[in-house]
Amino acid sequence: MQRRTLLQAMLVTTLPVSVLARAAAAPVVDVYKTAGCGCCEGWIEHMKANGFSVKAQNVSDTGAYREKFGIPNDFGSCHTSFVQGYAVEGHVPAAEIKRLLAEKPKARGLAVPSMPLGSPGMEGPRKDPYDVFLVKADGSTSVYQHYSGNLPKGPTT
Numbered sequence: 001m002q003r004r005t006l007l008q009a010m011l012v013t014t015l016p017v018s019v020l021a022r023a024a025a026a027p028v029v030d031v032y033k034t035a036g037c038g039c040c041e042g043w044i045e046h047m048k049a050n051g052f053s054v055k056a057q058n059v060s061d062t063g064a065y066r067e068k069f070g071i072p073n074d075f076g077s078c079h080t081s082f083v084q085g086y087a088v089e090g091h092v093p094a095a096e097i098k099r100l101l102a103e104k105p106k107a108r109g110l111a112v113p114s115m116p117l118g119s120p121g122m123e124g125p126r127k128d129p130y131d132v133f134l135v136k137a138d139g140s141t142s143v144y145q146h147y148s149g150n151l152p153k154g155p156t157t
């Protein structure tokens with residue numbers, strides 16, 4: 001037992017303080033996704049690039065986790081996550097999750113239904129408009145943030 005304690009102490013003292021501080025400060029996001037989903041992997045990379053620590057699990061039914069965390073099925077996407085007491089459904093940008101964690105509203109979490117092009121993990125040649133919804137504690141929803149995308153404007157008259 002003493003040897004393990006000594007080895008742990010040696011490891012901690014050899015790591016730079018900045019690495020230890022980042023690891024301690026990084027919120028952990030538990031992600032439940034289907035195996036081989038490329039857009040889920042893209043969203044996970046987006047989360048890591050924005051300072052989150054991610055623990056991903058491949059599951060056969062993400063809907064079971066959506067139900068467990070109280071997210072309406074109509075708001076379903078390809079992955080469901082959980083961070084600091086909040087559910088995160090789909091391709092929610094890290095900025096909105098950081099805002100949620102800072103504001104700490106009484107809510108179940110955030111959701112981006114479907115898989116809108118241009119959302120984190122769904123990058124491509126265009127960005128479609130989409131909404132990030134706040135799923136309130138009572139199950140009702142409201143728009144938490146709107147992303148306008150970059151679709152070409154139609155003709156003006």
